[in-house]
Amino acid sequence: MNARMNAHMEDAKIIRMFLERKEEGIKELERKYKRYCQTIAHNILSSQEDADECVNDTYLAAWNSIPPNKPNSLMAYLGKITRNLALDRLEKQNAKKRTVEMLPLMDEIAEIFPTSEHDSLTDSIALREAINKFLKQLPKEKRILFMRRYFFFDSVEEIAKTEKAGESKIKTALFRIRLELKDYLLEEGITL
Amino acid sequence: MKKEENFIRALSDVDDTIIAEAAAARLAPKKNNRLIVLSIAACLALMVGMTLVLLMGSRETSVPAVPLTSTTSSNSIPNIQTTPIQTTPSKTITSTAKPTPNTTPITTKGNPYKELISVLKKAPSGASSVTPPPSWENYIDIPYDVLNPNQNKSVEIVSESYTTADGEKIFSFESVTIPDYSSFNPHTQYYTRITCESKGKTRTYTVRGRSGGSAIVTEDAILVITNYWFGSKTEWERPYTYLPTLDKGKGPEILPIKDIFFRNGFNNRCDFTTVLTIDIDTFDIIDIKAWYSLPDGMYITENNLYFYTFNFSIVGSSTKIIGISYKDNRLSPIGSIRLEGTVEIGYCLDEEDGILRVVTNKSPGHRLSPPLVYSPDGTSKPLEEPDNVLYCLSAKDLSVVAKVENFYEFENEYPFLNVGFDGDHVYVCPKADLVSPVIHFDLSDLNNITYETVEYPLAYSRYLKEIGDGLYFTVRSIDANTKLVEVVRLEESGFVAVAEYAKEVYPTGYDFDVENKIIRLLDWKSRPIITLQFDGENLKAITE
Numbered sequence: 001m002n003a004r005m006n007a008h009m010e011d012a013k014i015i016r017m018f019l020e021r022k023e024e025g026i027k028e029l030e031r032k033y034k035r036y037c038q039t040i041a042h043n044i045l046s047s048q049e050d051a052d053e054c055v056n057d058t059y060l061a062a063w064n065s066i067p068p069n070k071p072n073s074l075m076a077y078l079g080k081i082t083r084n085l086a087l088d089r090l091e092k093q094n095a096k097k098r099t100v101e102m103l104p105l106m107d108e109i110a111e112i113f114p115t116s117e118h119d120s121l122t123d124s125i126a127l128r129e130a131i132n133k134f135l136k137q138l139p140k141e142k143r144i145l146f147m148r149r150y151f152f153f154d155s156v157e158e159i160a161k162t163e164k165a166g167e168s169k170i171k172t173a174l175f176r177i178r179l180e181l182k183d184y185l186l187e188e189g190i191t192l
Numbered sequence: 193m194k195k196e197e198n199f200i201r202a203l204s205d206v207d208d209t210i211i212a213e214a215a216a217a218r219l220a221p222k223k224n225n226r227l228i229v230l231s232i233a234a235c236l237a238l239m240v241g242m243t244l245v246l247l248m249g250s251r252e253t254s255v256p257a258v259p260l261t262s263t264t265s266s267n268s269i270p271n272i273q274t275t276p277i278q279t280t281p282s283k284t285i286t287s288t289a290k291p292t293p294n295t296t297p298i299t300t301k302g303n304p305y306k307e308l309i310s311v312l313k314k315a316p317s318g319a320s321s322v323t324p325p326p327s328w329e330n331y332i333d334i335p336y337d338v339l340n341p342n343q344n345k346s347v348e349i350v351s352e353s354y355t356t357a358d359g360e361k362i363f364s365f366e367s368v369t370i371p372d373y374s375s376f377n378p379h380t381q382y383y384t385r386i387t388c389e390s391k392g393k394t395r396t397y398t399v400r401g402r403s404g405g406s407a408i409v410t411e412d413a414i415l416v417i418t419n420y421w422f423g424s425k426t427e428w429e430r431p432y433t434y435l436p437t438l439d440k441g442k443g444p445e446i447l448p449i450k451d452i453f454f455r456n457g458f459n460n461r462c463d464f465t466t467v468l469t470i471d472i473d474t475f476d477i478i479d480i481k482a483w484y485s486l487p488d489g490m491y492i493t494e495n496n497l498y499f500y501t502f503n504f505s506i507v508g509s510s511t512k513i514i515g516i517s518y519k520d521n522r523l524s525p526i527g528s529i530r531l532e533g534t535v536e537i538g539y540c541l542d543e544e545d546g547i548l549r550v551v552t553n554k555s556p557g558h559r560l561s562p563p564l565v566y567s568p569d570g571t572s573k574p575l576e577e578p579d580n581v582l583y584c585l586s587a588k589d590l591s592v593v594a595k596v597e598n599f600y601e602f603e604n605e606y607p608f609l610n611v612g613f614d615g616d617h618v619y620v621c622p623k624a625d626l627v628s629p630v631i632h633f634d635l636s637d638l639n640n641i642t643y644e645t646v647e648y649p650l651a652y653s654r655y656l657k658e659i660g661d662g663l664y665f666t667v668r669s670i671d672a673n674t675k676l677v678e679v680v681r682l683e684e685s686g687f688v689a690v691a692e693y694a695k696e697v698y699p700t701g702y703d704f705d706v707e708n709k710i711i712r713l714l715d716w717k718s719r720p721i722i723t724l725q726f727d728g729e730n731l732k733a734i735t736e
Binding site for chain 1: 198202203207213216217219488502
């Protein structure tokens with residue numbers, strides 16, 4: 001049985017435990033995804049203590065939402081939960097401030113959306129659909145780069161390390177993807 | 193910064209496959225087979241990158257190494273209660289306690305739903321992204337405008353309706369879930385609205401908690417049971433978010449403290465179960481009470497409700513049972529008790545003549561990974577020795593009247609429990625096999641419980657496939673991870689194994705080619721994990 005099949009079986013087992021309300025499922029979840037969730041939370045919060053709390057909240061949120069939810073990808077499901085909880089916590093903690101670590105990322109995102117005298121509010125559903133479509137048509141490597149940077153908030157250094165590429169190459173690639181996204185959103189009439 | 197924040201939030205709804213793809217890439221660094229050739233270029237790029245970083249003045253911290261040993265914070269997973277369990281299992285015992293006499297005979301065969309009500313209609317369920325009707329507005333207190341300016345208010349509604357046999361009364365249950373998928377806000381709420389209608393009269397009640405279609409009908413009342421799963425945090429300054437409430441039409445009111453039953457000890461879980469009884473004729477509320485417990489299952493008798501909840505802790509598995517009397521439609525606690533082992537299936541409980549019989553499983557066999565204890569040398573063994581336990585509890589206060597354990601010797605296998613009750617007789621089958629043992633208990637004298645073991649061939653075999661010539665394929669688990677595939681022949685003395693093949697494998701299904709004497713063990717997508725063929729003498733793995 002290969003590793004991927006093992007992973008599916010293990011996720012299915014964990015989900016089944018949740019559906020059957022067996023608390024041992026949380027231990028299994030923690031065993032498998034603790035580091036994964038911690039990394040996401042720490043990328044956003046920069047504090048190990050806050051990240052740990054966030055991860056614990058993730059387990060509870062998963063416990064409380066499965067059922068009724070039955071995620072197809074436990075990894076993606078937990079990633080979303082952790083990310084959102086961490087962002088919520090960041091908002092509460094910092095009000096209008098941002099951590100130093102988040103500033104460059106925000107500056108990058110700001111490049112995607114030009115300022116305009118006539119800002120129009122785009123429905124969030126339309127924005128989400130547009131982002132999904134854009135990502136799906138990207139080549140896999142670019143898509144992974146984009147998601148690692150703007151979904152998982154991985155640092156350029158971390159991305160470069162695992163991609164076995166220079167930081168400059170990563171930065172350039174991200175810059176080009178942002179330009180592509182900007183053009184795509186303009187074509188779709190998406191503004192924020 | 194609002195545009196950037198909106199964008200970041202919008203990314204949370206990217207397709208799961210895209211997220212999973214990137215997550216996998218983060219965990220699996222690329223292999224670099226041309227390290228020497230690229231190293232010079234990499235160094236140059238790094239130098240350029242570092243220069244750019246210095247010029248831009250940005251700092252990005254790397255993720256600190258996560259300690260390999262896991263630590264658990266105090267505000268973490270649901271409270272797991274531990275109860276001292278004797279570490280040395282006693283030999284087969286019978287208690288000398290006398291059973292508590294119950295003057296009211298109880299006939300118990302499963303759940304005694306009366307034939308008064310039948311399903312009239314079932315409204316479409318699971319409506320999502322629905323703007324809630326005005327009647328629910330008072331219950332939606334999620335601060336969407338603060339956290340999620342673009343989030344649509346949406347609720348999920350599941351409706352069921354029932355009518356009396358004469359068609360004159362209709363009872364509707366509308367369970368509403370108010371989720372917040374974008375941020376998993378701790379204010380996710382569940383409510384059930386119960387509407388009672390008859391000619392010229394309507395009464396509506398709203399209870400916090402979700403009805404799972406659990407309504408019990410007695411001759412003159414309906415019992416409604418709702419469960420409330422709380423969110424990730426308890427905001428103590430907002431009691432309406434964690435206390436049971438009832439709205440009779442003038443707004444939600446928190447239940448009086450006398451009607452709320454809490455667990456012993458401090459914990460940070462606020463899940464609760466509410467039981468409500470409504471007069472079937474007048475639609476008045478007869479009684480309402482709440483228990484801070486979220487049961488894994490319920491067993492209902494003519495006068496009693498039993499909630500049971502499994503628990504796994506460092507000392508072993510256990511089941512907590514809470515007993516509630518609803519005699520005369522009045523709710524009152526009977527008591528609670530924690531038993532060793534888990535009640536894996538609902539028909540492991542039975543109430544007869546004032547005695548609640550319960551059979552539990554320790555280290556149950558269908559678990560792929562039973563709780564383990566690790567030694568410093570890295571080896572592990574199951575936390576609990578596999579066992580079944582038969583309890584006889586008083587239905588008046590759930591005290592233990594009698595207990596029998598260690599009545600079956602497990603050999604490198606795990607219990608898989610089947611239980612049957614017939615008056616004073618209880619039948620326990622601790623494992624599923626070709627020839628399954630069944631232990632027959634005689635409970636007519638609880639001071640002197642006797643039992644005998646009978647073997648029933650083919651009684652609980654789940655996989656037995658005839659392949660001709662008097663031969664059968666069969667599959668069973670010999671431990672938590674290993675399946676044993678056998679070819680057996682049924683002879684006068686019983687089944688005789690002709691060939692066997694053991695493998696650590698986790699099939700979810702099987703496929704047979706009887707003509708060629710082939711068995712395939714399938715995975716969760718029905719793909720063969722391994723294919724075996726019997727060649728007349730041996731079982732061999734083959735490639736098709």
